[in-house]
Amino acid sequence: MYRFGYLEVAMRQNDFAEEIxxxxxxxxxxxxxxxxxGLDDSGRKCDNGTCKIYNLDFPDVIAxxxxxxxxxxxxxxxxxxxxxxxxxxxxxxxxxxxxxxSGVFYYFFTEQVKTLVCEMAKTFPGGKxxxxxxxxxxxxxxxxxxxxxxxxxxxxxxFAVSKAKKDLSPWSEKIEVSSRGYMLGYNDLKDPxxxxxxxxxxxLGDGFMKMQIVRIDFKK
Numbered sequence: 001m002y003r004f005g006y007l008e009v010a011m012r013q014n015d016f017a018e019e020i021x022x023x024x025x026x027x028x029x030x031x032x033x034x035x036x037x038g039l040d041d042s043g044r045k046c047d048n049g050t051c052k053i054y055n056l057d058f059p060d061v062i063a064x065x066x067x068x069x070x071x072x073x074x075x076x077x078x079x080x081x082x083x084x085x086x087x088x089x090x091x092x093x094x095x096x097x098x099x100x101x102s103g104v105f106y107y108f109f110t111e112q113v114k115t116l117v118c119e120m121a122k123t124f125p126g127g128k129x130x131x132x133x134x135x136x137x138x139x140x141x142x143x144x145x146x147x148x149x150x151x152x153x154x155x156x157x158x159f160a161v162s163k164a165k166k167d168l169s170p171w172s173e174k175i176e177v178s179s180r181g182y183m184l185g186y187n188d189l190k191d192p193x194x195x196x197x198x199x200x201x202x203x204l205g206d207g208f209m210k211m212q213i214v215r216i217d218f219k220k
Contacts, residue, residue, distance in 0.1 A: 003198075004198055004201050007183075007194075007198060007202075008182070008183065008205070008211075011182065011183050011186070011187065012102060012103070012132050012182060012213070013040075013042055013102070014186065014187070015130075015132075015180070015182065015185070015186045015213045016042055016100045016102060016130060016213070017042060017045060017046050018186055019098070019100070019128070019130045019213070019215060020032055020042070020046040020098050020100060020130075021046055021048075023096070023098040023128050024046065024048050024051055024098070026096075027095055027096030027098070028048055028050045028051065028095070029050050029051060029052070029094075029095030029096070030051050030052070030093075030095045030096035030097055030098055031051070031052045031053075031054060031091050031092055031093050031095070031096070031097040031098070032046060032047075032051050032052065032053050032054070032097075032098055032100075033054045033056065033091060033097060033098070033099045033100070034053075034054065034055045034056065034100060034102075035056050035082055035099055035100070035101045035104060036056070036057055036082060036101060036102070036103075036104035037055035037056060037057050037061075037065070037077075038057060038061060038065075039064070039065060039068060039069060040055075040102060041069060042100070042102070043055060043075065044072065044075070047074075050074075051074065051095075052074050052075075052076075052092055052095075053072075053074060053075040053076070054075075054076050054078055054090065054091055055069075055071075055075070055076070055077045055078065056078045056079075056080055056082065056087060057079070057080075058079065058080075058081065059079035059080075061079075062077050062078065062079040063079075065077050076090070078090050082104075082116065083112055083115075083116065085116070085119050085123075088119075088120075088123050088124075091124075093124050093127060096126055096127060097124045097126075097127040097128075098127065098128045098129075098130070099120065099124075099127065099128070099129040099130070100129070100130045100131065101129070101130070101131035101132075102131070102132060103132060104131070105131050105132075105133060105159045106133075106134075106158045106159060107158065107159075108159045109159065110159050110160075112159075113159050114171050117129065117168075117171060117172070117175065117216060118171055118172045118174075118175075120218065121172050121174040121175050121216075121218040121219070122174060124218050125174070125218050125219065125220045126218060126219075126220045127217075127218045128215065128216070128217050128218065129215070129216045129218070130213060130214065130215050130216075131213070131214055132182060132211070132212070132213055132214070133159070133160070133161040133164065133179075133210075133211075133212055133213075133214050134160065134161070134182070134205075134209050134210055134211045134212065135160050135161065135162045135209055135210040136158075136160045136162075161179075161210065161212065161214060162210050163210075164177055164178070164179035164212060164214045165177045165178060165179065168214070168216070173219075174218060174219045175216050175217065175218060175219065176216070176217040176219060177214065177215070177216050178214075178215050178217075179212040179213060179214045179215065180212065180213050180215075181206035181211070181212060181213075182205060182206055182211035182212050182213055183202035183203075183205050183206050183211060184202055184203065184206050185206065185212070185213060186213075189202055
Protein backbone atom coordinates (compact mmCIF):
# COMPACT_ATOMS: atom_id res chain seq x y z
CA MET A 1 0.00 0.00 0.00
CA TYR A 2 2.84 2.39 0.79
CA ARG A 3 4.53 1.61 -2.52
CA PHE A 4 1.27 2.35 -4.31
CA GLY A 5 1.04 5.58 -2.30
CA TYR A 6 4.43 6.63 -3.63
CA LEU A 7 3.20 5.93 -7.15
CA GLU A 8 0.11 8.05 -6.51
CA VAL A 9 2.18 11.05 -5.44
CA ALA A 10 4.54 10.67 -8.39
CA MET A 11 1.60 10.48 -10.81
CA ARG A 12 -0.03 13.54 -9.26
CA GLN A 13 3.10 15.66 -9.71
CA ASN A 14 3.47 14.35 -13.27
CA ASP A 15 -0.14 15.34 -14.00
CA PHE A 16 0.40 18.86 -12.67
CA ALA A 17 3.62 19.23 -14.66
CA GLU A 18 1.78 18.31 -17.86
CA GLU A 19 -0.92 20.90 -17.18
CA ILE A 20 1.62 23.60 -16.32
CA UNK A 21 3.80 22.98 -19.37
CA UNK A 22 0.72 22.92 -21.60
CA UNK A 23 -0.30 26.38 -20.35
CA UNK A 24 3.23 27.74 -20.77
CA UNK A 25 3.24 26.78 -24.46
CA UNK A 26 0.79 29.62 -25.15
CA UNK A 27 1.78 31.82 -22.18
CA UNK A 28 5.60 31.61 -21.93
CA UNK A 29 5.84 34.58 -19.55
CA UNK A 30 3.07 33.39 -17.23
CA UNK A 31 3.14 33.18 -13.46
CA UNK A 32 3.43 29.60 -12.21
CA UNK A 33 1.87 29.61 -8.74
CA UNK A 34 2.17 26.75 -6.23
CA UNK A 35 -0.55 27.15 -3.56
CA UNK A 36 0.33 25.39 -0.30
CA UNK A 37 3.79 24.60 -1.62
CA GLY A 38 5.53 23.06 1.40
CA LEU A 39 8.93 22.00 0.04
CA ASP A 40 7.64 21.09 -3.42
CA ASP A 41 9.79 22.39 -6.28
CA SER A 42 7.45 21.61 -9.18
CA GLY A 43 7.65 25.21 -10.34
CA ARG A 44 11.37 24.85 -10.96
CA LYS A 45 10.91 21.55 -12.75
CA CYS A 46 8.49 23.24 -15.16
CA ASP A 47 10.60 26.37 -15.62
CA ASN A 48 10.78 27.32 -19.30
CA GLY A 49 13.35 30.06 -18.75
CA THR A 50 10.92 32.99 -18.97
CA CYS A 51 8.03 32.26 -16.58
CA LYS A 52 7.72 33.67 -13.06
CA ILE A 53 7.50 31.19 -10.17
CA TYR A 54 5.63 31.80 -6.91
CA ASN A 55 5.54 29.44 -3.92
CA LEU A 56 2.86 30.22 -1.32
CA ASP A 57 2.37 28.80 2.18
CA PHE A 58 2.01 29.76 5.84
CA PRO A 59 4.80 31.96 7.28
CA ASP A 60 6.37 29.17 9.35
CA VAL A 61 6.51 26.89 6.30
CA ILE A 62 8.02 29.62 4.11
CA ALA A 63 10.63 30.31 6.81
CA UNK A 64 11.82 26.68 6.52
CA UNK A 65 11.59 26.81 2.73
CA UNK A 66 13.74 29.95 2.62
CA UNK A 67 16.45 28.05 4.51
CA UNK A 68 16.30 24.85 2.46
CA UNK A 69 15.06 26.11 -0.94
CA UNK A 70 15.89 29.81 -1.22
CA UNK A 71 14.08 31.51 -4.10
CA UNK A 72 16.00 31.41 -7.37
CA UNK A 73 15.92 33.60 -10.44
CA UNK A 74 12.38 34.73 -11.34
CA UNK A 75 11.11 32.98 -8.20
CA UNK A 76 9.47 34.25 -5.00
CA UNK A 77 8.49 32.49 -1.78
CA UNK A 78 5.37 34.19 -0.40
CA UNK A 79 4.22 33.83 3.21
CA UNK A 80 0.43 34.03 3.45
CA UNK A 81 -2.87 32.38 4.34
CA UNK A 82 -4.47 31.21 1.09
CA UNK A 83 -7.90 32.22 2.40
CA UNK A 84 -6.72 35.83 2.78
CA UNK A 85 -6.82 36.90 -0.85
CA UNK A 86 -4.48 39.84 -0.31
CA UNK A 87 -1.84 37.50 -1.72
CA UNK A 88 -3.36 38.15 -5.15
CA UNK A 89 -1.43 41.44 -5.18
CA UNK A 90 1.87 39.54 -5.06
CA UNK A 91 1.24 37.75 -8.37
CA UNK A 92 2.32 39.36 -11.63
CA UNK A 93 -0.19 37.80 -14.01
CA UNK A 94 0.47 40.19 -16.90
CA UNK A 95 1.62 37.23 -18.99
CA UNK A 96 -1.06 34.87 -17.72
CA UNK A 97 -1.15 32.63 -14.64
CA UNK A 98 -1.38 28.92 -13.97
CA UNK A 99 -2.11 27.87 -10.39
CA UNK A 100 -1.75 24.38 -8.95
CA UNK A 101 -2.74 22.98 -5.57
CA SER A 102 -1.24 19.65 -4.53
CA GLY A 103 -2.84 17.71 -1.68
CA VAL A 104 -4.18 20.85 0.02
CA PHE A 105 -7.88 21.39 -0.72
CA TYR A 106 -8.79 18.15 1.07
CA TYR A 107 -8.36 20.06 4.32
CA PHE A 108 -10.53 23.02 3.30
CA PHE A 109 -14.25 23.44 3.77
CA THR A 110 -16.20 23.47 0.50
CA GLU A 111 -17.22 27.10 1.00
CA GLN A 112 -13.58 28.10 1.43
CA VAL A 113 -12.63 26.49 -1.87
CA LYS A 114 -15.65 28.01 -3.61
CA THR A 115 -14.89 31.50 -2.34
CA LEU A 116 -11.23 31.25 -3.32
CA VAL A 117 -11.99 29.91 -6.81
CA CYS A 118 -14.62 32.56 -7.52
CA GLU A 119 -12.31 35.38 -6.40
CA MET A 120 -9.46 33.97 -8.51
CA ALA A 121 -11.74 33.78 -11.54
CA LYS A 122 -12.54 37.47 -11.22
CA THR A 123 -8.94 38.54 -10.60
CA PHE A 124 -7.08 36.30 -13.07
CA PRO A 125 -9.18 36.03 -16.27
CA GLY A 126 -7.48 33.78 -18.80
CA GLY A 127 -5.69 31.89 -16.04
CA LYS A 128 -5.94 28.23 -15.10
CA UNK A 129 -6.20 26.37 -11.80
CA UNK A 130 -5.49 22.65 -11.38
CA UNK A 131 -5.83 20.61 -8.19
CA UNK A 132 -6.31 17.04 -7.04
CA UNK A 133 -9.59 15.90 -5.50
CA UNK A 134 -11.50 12.76 -4.61
CA UNK A 135 -14.93 11.75 -3.31
CA UNK A 136 -16.11 11.27 0.28
CA UNK A 137 -15.19 7.58 0.28
CA UNK A 138 -11.57 8.53 -0.33
CA UNK A 139 -11.74 11.05 2.52
CA UNK A 140 -12.88 8.38 4.95
CA UNK A 141 -10.06 6.09 3.81
CA UNK A 142 -7.59 8.94 4.27
CA UNK A 143 -8.68 9.38 7.89
CA UNK A 144 -8.29 5.67 8.61
CA UNK A 145 -4.86 5.32 6.98
CA UNK A 146 -2.48 8.18 6.34
CA UNK A 147 -3.86 10.65 8.90
CA UNK A 148 -3.93 7.93 11.55
CA UNK A 149 -0.30 7.00 10.87
CA UNK A 150 0.69 10.68 10.85
CA UNK A 151 -1.21 11.18 14.14
CA UNK A 152 -3.21 14.08 12.69
CA UNK A 153 -6.43 14.29 14.68
CA UNK A 154 -7.73 17.84 14.22
CA UNK A 155 -9.19 17.43 10.72
CA UNK A 156 -12.86 16.53 10.68
CA UNK A 157 -14.08 17.77 7.32
CA UNK A 158 -12.77 17.53 3.79
CA PHE A 159 -13.53 19.15 0.47
CA ALA A 160 -14.80 16.27 -1.68
CA VAL A 161 -15.68 16.08 -5.38
CA SER A 162 -17.46 13.30 -7.22
CA LYS A 163 -18.36 14.73 -10.63
CA ALA A 164 -16.25 17.85 -11.00
CA LYS A 165 -18.00 19.51 -13.92
CA LYS A 166 -21.47 18.96 -12.45
CA ASP A 167 -20.47 19.78 -8.87
CA LEU A 168 -18.32 22.87 -9.47
CA SER A 169 -19.61 24.57 -12.64
CA PRO A 170 -22.55 26.23 -10.82
CA TRP A 171 -20.09 28.15 -8.65
CA SER A 172 -19.51 30.87 -11.22
CA GLU A 173 -20.25 31.85 -14.82
CA LYS A 174 -16.59 32.79 -15.13
CA ILE A 175 -15.22 29.25 -14.87
CA GLU A 176 -15.02 26.25 -17.17
CA VAL A 177 -14.53 22.94 -15.34
CA SER A 178 -13.09 19.66 -16.56
CA SER A 179 -11.30 16.70 -14.95
CA ARG A 180 -9.20 13.66 -15.75
CA GLY A 181 -8.41 10.55 -13.75
CA TYR A 182 -5.66 11.04 -11.18
CA MET A 183 -3.86 7.81 -12.03
CA LEU A 184 -4.94 6.90 -15.56
CA GLY A 185 -6.10 10.21 -17.02
CA TYR A 186 -2.62 11.19 -18.17
CA ASN A 187 -0.83 7.82 -18.40
CA ASP A 188 -2.15 4.31 -19.04
CA LEU A 189 0.48 2.71 -16.73
CA LYS A 190 0.94 -0.14 -19.21
CA ASP A 191 4.71 -0.10 -18.79
CA PRO A 192 5.86 -3.65 -17.85
CA UNK A 193 7.49 -2.30 -14.69
CA UNK A 194 4.04 -1.42 -13.28
CA UNK A 195 2.43 -4.49 -11.74
CA UNK A 196 -1.06 -5.68 -12.62
CA UNK A 197 -2.04 -5.14 -9.00
CA UNK A 198 -1.05 -1.48 -9.17
CA UNK A 199 -2.93 -1.01 -12.44
CA UNK A 200 -6.02 -2.56 -10.83
CA UNK A 201 -5.67 -0.26 -7.81
CA UNK A 202 -5.26 2.71 -10.12
CA UNK A 203 -8.56 1.84 -11.84
CA LEU A 204 -10.18 1.47 -8.43
CA GLY A 205 -8.85 4.85 -7.30
CA ASP A 206 -9.91 6.75 -10.41
CA GLY A 207 -13.26 4.95 -10.53
CA PHE A 208 -14.60 4.03 -7.10
CA MET A 209 -12.93 6.88 -5.18
CA LYS A 210 -13.09 9.41 -8.05
CA MET A 211 -9.46 10.40 -7.64
CA GLN A 212 -9.06 13.15 -10.21
CA ILE A 213 -7.17 16.18 -11.38
CA VAL A 214 -9.62 19.04 -11.67
CA ARG A 215 -8.91 21.81 -14.15
CA ILE A 216 -10.67 25.15 -13.92
CA ASP A 217 -10.15 27.68 -16.71
CA PHE A 218 -10.94 31.27 -15.81
CA LYS A 219 -12.91 32.84 -18.66
CA LYS A 220 -11.87 36.22 -20.05
